[in-house]
Amino acid sequence: AQTVTQSQPEMSVQEAETVTLSCTYDTSESDYYLFWYKQPPSRQMILVIRQEAYKQQNATENRFSVNFQKAAKSFSLKISDSQLGDAAMYFCAYRSAQGAQKLVFGQGTRLTINP
Amino acid sequence: ETGVTQTPRHLVMGMTNKKSLKCEQHLGHNAMYWYKQSAKKPLELMFVYSLEERVENNSVPSRFSPECPNSSHLFLHLHTLQPEDSALYLCASSHNGPLQSNEKLFFGSGTQLSVL
Numbered sequence: 001a002q003t004v005t006q007s008q009p010e011m012s013v014q015e016a017e018t019v020t021l022s023c024t025y026d027t028s029e030s031d032y033y034l035f036w037y038k039q040p041p042s043r044q045m046i047l048v049i050r051q052e053a054y055k056q057q058n059a060t061e062n063r064f065s066v067n068f069q070k071a072a073k074s075f076s077l078k079i080s081d082s083q084l085g086d087a088a089m090y091f092c093a094y095r096s097a098q099g100a101q102k103l104v105f106g107q108g109t110r111l112t113i114n115p
Numbered sequence: 116e117t118g119v120t121q122t123p124r125h126l127v128m129g130m131t132n133k134k135s136l137k138c139e140q141h142l143g144h145n146a147m148y149w150y151k152q153s154a155k156k157p158l159e160l161m162f163v164y165s166l167e168e169r170v171e172n173n174s175v176p177s178r179f180s181p182e183c184p185n186s187s188h189l190f191l192h193l194h195t196l197q198p199e200d201s202a203l204y205l206c207a208s209s210h211n212g213p214l215q216s217n218e219k220l221f222f223g224s225g226t227q228l229s230v231l
Contacts, residue, residue: 004157042224043203043205043224043225043227044222044223044224044225045205045207045220045222046222047219047220050219091157091158102160102163102171102173103158103160103220104157105157105158106157107155107156107157108157
């Protein structure tokens, strides 16, 4: 069974600085998808960024980018120019590309932005 | 606002009560999901419905009973719950259903359930 591990329960960063959230996963599959979701205090989970495992190029969405290291099974999220609105829980998630597989989430990292 | 609405936002119930959680999506999606989010635990998938048919049931106790009367509405009926069932229950929807592995999920704001 696949597992997703986020080793940082909490992180903090100064406003306008850059922060990196870590995520590792365990799988024997070669084709899969990885996601970062954000859950602000409103509790609504929002997709931040998505990466296809067959793509070598790291995904980027404005200030958010990932460092996808397939051999190391690592999928970190970098947030540049942090803003107060980035404060939230961040969840890393894995999904197999085969069949109707469920989304497997990590435990989450609580990100605090210091003004 | 992601187009997925959950009610109630908060719910407190006793172990002998019967209550229902409601989810409604306004996105024209074909699949809907129930997730459980407990403190300090990863989100757990409970149920998946695709085109109003249940396609996944992850060994959830029978005291949780889902219902999907149409593609826009999803209910979770609760009865004789235990205190350990206290959690945030999140509903989500997706356009094409769980067979599309890169499918984006749209979540509601959840119902915070407390079982006394």
